[in-house]
Amino acid sequence: QKEVEQNSGPLSVPEGAIASLNCTYSDRGSQSFFWYRQYSGKSPELIMSIYSNGDKEDGRFTAQLNKASQYVSLLIRDSQPSDSATYLCAVPNRDDKIIFGKGTRLHILP
Amino acid sequence: DTGVSQDPRHKITKRGQNVTFRCDPISEHNRLYWYRQTLGQGPEFLTYFQNEAQLEKSRLLSDRFSAERPKGSFSTLEIQRTEQGDSAMYLCASSYDPGTGRGPFYGNTIYFGEGSWLTVV
Numbered sequence: 001q002k003e004v005e006q007n008s009g010p011l012s013v014p015e016g017a018i019a020s021l022n023c024t025y026s027d028r029g030s031q032s033f034f035w036y037r038q039y040s041g042k043s044p045e046l047i048m049s050i051y052s053n054g055d056k057e058d059g060r061f062t063a064q065l066n067k068a069s070q071y072v073s074l075l076i077r078d079s080q081p082s083d084s085a086t087y088l089c090a091v092p093n094r095d096d097k098i099i100f101g102k103g104t105r106l107h108i109l110p
Numbered sequence: 111d112t113g114v115s116q117d118p119r120h121k122i123t124k125r126g127q128n129v130t131f132r133c134d135p136i137s138e139h140n141r142l143y144w145y146r147q148t149l150g151q152g153p154e155f156l157t158y159f160q161n162e163a164q165l166e167k168s169r170l171l172s173d174r175f176s177a178e179r180p181k182g183s184f185s186t187l188e189i190q191r192t193e194q195g196d197s198a199m200y201l202c203a204s205s206y207d208p209g210t211g212r213g214p215f216y217g218n219t220i221y222f223g224e225g226s227w228l229t230v231v
Contacts, residue, residue: 008150032217043201043222044153051217088152092214096207097166098143100152 003027004091006101014109019076021104023089026070033065033072034090038103044088048074079108112136114223116202122229123192131187131226135204141213142185143220144177145201153201159185160207192230199225 005024013019025033032051036044050056050063050072062075076083086103093099115134123129135142140161145153156175157167161182174192179185189196205220207213214220 004152006152031215034219036222043199043225046219046221049217049219094215095166096141096213096215097155097158098203098214098220099155100145102150102152 003099004089004101006089006104008102009105010107012107012109013079017079019079019106021074021087023072024070025091030091032092035074036088038086081108081110084108114204116223116226120227125230126191128190131200133202134184139204139206141205141207143203144187146198148198194230197230199227201225
């Protein structure tokens with residue numbers, strides 16, 4: 001089992017709709033979870049972090065964490081064409097080594 | 111604060127040549143990470159430093175790869191005798207770790223540079 005798993009997509013979502021991106025992780029002891037956005041040919045940029053079970057909202061973005069199910073998700077409301085990118089889920093291990101998923105390609109349809 | 115800086119941004123080299131990448135972390139960041147990313151994959155861990163100490167080197171790296179951070183500030187990643195399979199984007203990231211129990215595992219964020227693209231022909 002891979003440590004951090006994401007559906008590679010592409011996930012196509014109409015403009016204005018909600019995009020839902022999912023990530024599962026294998027280390028039950030994981031404490032912190034990060035979502036990065038990466039445009040083609042660019043480096044990852046931090047979108048959100050979450051540490052506690054439940055939801056965390058920041059503008060159009062909501063991160064959801066369920067540690068019992070080892071599941072973290074990112075919701076993007078009112079999707080815009082500029083949201084088209086690859087979204088990376090990242091989970092640090094106890095040695096502070098950050099493990100990334102393969103990323104989910106999101107395509108917002110105008 | 112100028113962010114994480116990487117140089118060169120692009121490098122084209124012939125197979126068998128050596129290449130070196132440099133990373134300057136955010137000022138006062140004591141943690142520095144190197145990742146490699148190929149098309150369609152997430153960043154793959156290579157190595158990381160706490161100040162000048164190299165904490166771990168990925169088993170995926172062959173002996174052709176070496177990284178240093180001699181004074182705990184900038185870092186270099188050298189690839190010797192490059193192969194076509196080394197073509198990738200090499201990412202550097204940094205963070206500030208104030209001490210035990212305060213690193214990324216507990217939520218401390220890492221910040222990426224813009225990456226260095228390597229093409230081996």
